[in-house]
Amino acid sequence: MACALTLRRDGHDVVVLDPQQPGEGASFGNAGIIANCTVDPLGMPGIVSRVPGMLLDPMGPLSIRWRYLPRIAPWLMQLVAASRPARVEAISCALAALLGNAVEIWADLVRGTQGEHYLTARGWIHGFETETAFAAMQPIIELRRRRGVRVEILGPHDLHDLEPAAAPIFRRVVYLPDTAFVTSPVRLVRALADTFVAAGGRFAQVRATGFGEAAPGLHQVTTEREAYPCDRAVIAAGVWSRPLAAMLGSRVPLDTERGYHVMLRTPEHPPRHPISSGERKFVIVPMLDGIRITGGVELAGLHAPANFTRIRRMVGHARRILPGLGRDIVSEWLGFRPSMPDSLPVIGRSPDRPWALFAFGHGHVGLTAAASTARVIADLVAERPPSIDLQPFRPDRFRF
Numbered sequence: 001m002a003c004a005l006t007l008r009r010d011g012h013d014v015v016v017l018d019p020q021q022p023g024e025g026a027s028f029g030n031a032g033i034i035a036n037c038t039v040d041p042l043g044m045p046g047i048v049s050r051v052p053g054m055l056l057d058p059m060g061p062l063s064i065r066w067r068y069l070p071r072i073a074p075w076l077m078q079l080v081a082a083s084r085p086a087r088v089e090a091i092s093c094a095l096a097a098l099l100g101n102a103v104e105i106w107a108d109l110v111r112g113t114q115g116e117h118y119l120t121a122r123g124w125i126h127g128f129e130t131e132t133a134f135a136a137m138q139p140i141i142e143l144r145r146r147r148g149v150r151v152e153i154l155g156p157h158d159l160h161d162l163e164p165a166a167a168p169i170f171r172r173v174v175y176l177p178d179t180a181f182v183t184s185p186v187r188l189v190r191a192l193a194d195t196f197v198a199a200g201g202r203f204a205q206v207r208a209t210g211f212g213e214a215a216p217g218l219h220q221v222t223t224e225r226e227a228y229p230c231d232r233a234v235i236a237a238g239v240w241s242r243p244l245a246a247m248l249g250s251r252v253p254l255d256t257e258r259g260y261h262v263m264l265r266t267p268e269h270p271p272r273h274p275i276s277s278g279e280r281k282f283v284i285v286p287m288l289d290g291i292r293i294t295g296g297v298e299l300a301g302l303h304a305p306a307n308f309t310r311i312r313r314m315v316g317h318a319r320r321i322l323p324g325l326g327r328d329i330v331s332e333w334l335g336f337r338p339s340m341p342d343s344l345p346v347i348g349r350s351p352d353r354p355w356a357l358f359a360f361g362h363g364h365v366g367l368t369a370a371a372s373t374a375r376v377i378a379d380l381v382a383e384r385p386p387s388i389d390l391q392p393f394r395p396d397r398f399r400f
């Protein structure tokens, strides 16, 4: 929807095809953080030695359905290859270029629309109960600082002033003052959609199934129902982009990191900021419809049934951080992060079909990067030079 609105505002005739209503994919249930600080890839150096411990810990941040291991093994190997220190530096530079101005670009995109009401320019707190967890975060803090991210280390007293709702259980606090968050990710996407339609864009609730080519390029996009005549196509279908890209000759190692959330009622004294647990790697976010707790990565593909056991366990821990929080879970959700093994999205022109533009694979930062990605896509469609180097985001950077 960010791409669609930006293109519409650039004067193009735009139709969005989606079998679901706007914002029903991964964008429905994310943590809502405009995480301009997340310049660290999932595969940090030393990941191989940390993974077994994470997998064995029932409260750990990573789980895998063993039956899915053969399917995801090549993706995991590519992730490990991308975790070499030199690659991590290069990846973090690319992420910093994409995410650095994310808050400002989002503010521009939603200015004067309903979406403006959901953007909250307030930082992100990471609390650590143990020195061990704090020490484990050091390489990430150093990497973020090398990329120009402001990271503040606070003492317990500073935390009380900043976030009185949090219990004094943290020995160390890392504060990221320049991030922002969204109090309703789905309403934000719907606001983009409403603005897009009000500006003359069209939305059709239908699945794209293929591309009809005729010299000199694209002639139509086919769907389960009628075909839509067009001369350019933007593939921004989250994890479901893989088969669409394959139809255009790009075989990309896109898989899903599944993620869960639970919603609880807003307590009498809600937190003002998102608060992450440095030990348990979940985040508590104050949203319009209650408190959202999200966290963890599950590698199990698109079809395995949901397993809410881990995320439900986080509620007890969240109550230690926010003692006013109730026990009752109001709703639960499973979503599919569209993830590339090097934590970089695919953004740019299809190598084989110059009329196709790719905008998918944003993994943990798809909300953060949506508005910036939309700007790049609009630049490419208008044949303006994009403001960032797109080499690191090429679809053909992996060889099978």
Ligand SMILES: Cc1cc2nc3c(=O)[nH]c(=O)nc-3n(C[C@H](O)[C@H](O)[C@H](O)COP(=O)(O)OP(=O)(O)OC[C@H]3O[C@@H](n4cnc5c(N)ncnc54)[C@H](O)[C@@H]3O)c2cc1C
Binding pocket: 017, 018, 019, 020, 021, 022, 023, 024, 025, 026, 027, 028, 029, 030, 031, 032, 033, 034, 035, 206, 207, 208, 209, 236, 237, 238, 239, 240, 241, 244, 258, 259, 260, 261, 294, 295, 335, 336, 337, 338, 359, 360, 361, 362, 363, 364, 365, 366, 367, 368, 369
């Ligand atoms: C638990 C969790 C927490 C997260 N927290 C954050 C966060 O705090 N900050 C952040 O930046 N990111 C976060 N993310 C990641 C973020 O949500 C995703 O990266 C982002 O939502 C991806 O957006 P997308 O539009 O690419 O995909 P989606 O939101 O999944 O949308 C894809 C759309 O494509 C449609 N589609 C599928 N097939 C077709 C087809 N054939 N034709 C047409 N349309 C099709 C789908 O119906 C869907 O509407 C989180 C993700 C999860 C799961």
